[in-house]
Amino acid sequence: MKAIVKTKPEPGVELLDVDVPQVGETDILIKVSAGSLCGSDIHYYEWLPGSQFIRVPVILGHEFSGQVVEVGSLVENVQVGDRVSAMPSMPCCQCSNCRAGRGDSCSNRLVPGLLSDGFFAEYGRLTAGANIFKLPENVSYEAAALLEPFSVALNAVDLSDLKIGQKAAVLGPGPIGLFTLQILKAGGASLIMMAGTGADEKRLDLAEELGADVIVDVEKDDPAFKTLELTGQGLDMVFEATGNPKSVAQGLNMVKPGGKVVLIGIHPGLAEFDPTPMVRGRKTLIGAYAYDAQTWERALAVISSGQVNPEAVITHRLPLSQAEKGFQMAINKEAVKVLFMP
Numbered sequence: 092m093k094a095i096v097k098t099k100p101e102p103g104v105e106l107l108d109v110d111v112p113q114v115g116e117t118d119i120l121i122k123v124s125a126g127s128l129c130g131s132d133i134h135y136y137e138w139l140p141g142s143q144f145i146r147v148p149v150i151l152g153h154e155f156s157g158q159v160v161e162v163g164s165l166v167e168n169v170q171v172g173d174r175v176s177a178m179p180s181m182p183c184c185q186c187s188n189c190r191a192g193r194g195d196s197c198s199n200r201l202v203p204g205l206l207s208d209g210f211f212a213e214y215g216r217l218t219a220g221a222n223i224f225k226l227p228e229n230v231s232y233e234a235a236a237l238l239e240p241f242s243v244a245l246n247a248v249d250l251s252d253l254k255i256g257q258k259a260a261v262l263g264p265g266p267i268g269l270f271t272l273q274i275l276k277a278g279g280a281s282l283i284m285m286a287g288t289g290a291d292e293k294r295l296d297l298a299e300e301l302g303a304d305v306i307v308d309v310e311k312d313d314p315a316f317k318t319l320e321l322t323g324q325g326l327d328m329v330f331e332a333t334g335n336p337k338s339v340a341q342g343l344n345m346v347k348p349g350g351k352v353v354l355i356g357i358h359p360g361l362a363e364f365d366p367t368p369m370v371r372g373r374k375t376l377i378g379a380y381a382y383d384a385q386t387w388e389r390a391l392a393v394i395s396s397g398q399v400n401p402e403a404v405i406t407h408r409l410p411l412s413q414a415e416k417g418f419q420m421a422i423n424k425e426a427v428k429v430l431f432m433p
């Protein structure tokens with residue numbers, strides 16, 4: 092089968108012919124319908140600092156959906172034909188801890204697209220211990236391939252304790268920022284500012300379509316000044332989804348006393364900010380990372396209910412053979428979200 096493989100600890104990926112995964116007694120074989128290109132995949136593609144954690148060679152791709160086509164003899168939780176997505180970290184089901192029913196303490200956890208083969212391929216493998224979500228009929232494979240990043244955004248909004256009527260800003264109109272915007276909108280925020288750079292033009296247009304009340308190009312306008320102009324005292328919350336260390340201080344300047352800054356972006360270096368106004372303003376800085384299975388369940392419910400339309404961020408659907416093009420378009424921001432459709 093064809094697969095997008097990170098073959099070497101250096102920039103780039105390769106399209107290779109590899110074997111279809113073997114299905115052991117606790118394994119589940121998935122025919123992949125859609126694999127979604129994540130910011131972290133781009134990180135590994137470019138071989139930026141932090142990439143040394145991944146096991147090379149590895150098939151990339153942890154955001155996916157597909158159909159169960161084969162199950163091992165001990166698998167009971169899914170059946171051939173089920174339409175599914177799954178959380179991208181799972182117990183191996185083979186080690187002594189797993190065999191003793193302690194999958195939480197698995198000594199050989201599989202992390203598809205990072206420490207084990209992922210889903211930018213025609214087929215991928217799950218284990219029976221994975222958190223697998225069966226898709227309601229009205230949730231498309233394309234939407235389901237976005238469950239992972241959507242859950243990241245949902246977890247971030249959860250941590251902000253959003254209340255209906257509150258005012259918020261999102262820094263960074265990438266897929267996570269745009270999902271955060273959709274969730275804030277569905278959650279009843281009364282004013283949402285989206286801030287980006289000139290290079291984000293297409294993404295900022297999409298943010299406006301998705302309901303952002305105020306769009307700020309940070310190269311032309313200062314979002315903190317704009318915030319004061321609009322609200323008098325500042326916002327209730329700011330979501331930092333750029334990974335630019337400067338935006339931490341910016342976020343702190345934008346929230347009112349008692350406000351919260353939720354950090355979602357992964358930053359390449361140290362961030363500098365003045366702590367005294369933060370102390371005097373009793374402001375809170377929150378780190379938001381990943382999600383739990385309950386977050387995924389709610390993400391699936393909110394997508395299925397039609398309250399949000401995550402597919403709106405998909406701009407490109409490409410075959411695996413156009414891997415290079417997909418990565419390049421995501422890097423130069425021509426694309427918002429790229430799906431590989433094997």
Ligand SMILES: [Zn+2]
Pocket residue numbers: 129130131153154239240
């Ligand atoms: Zn991801």
Ligand SMILES: [Zn+2]
Pocket residue numbers: 182183184185186187188189190194196197198199200
């Ligand atoms: Zn194990």
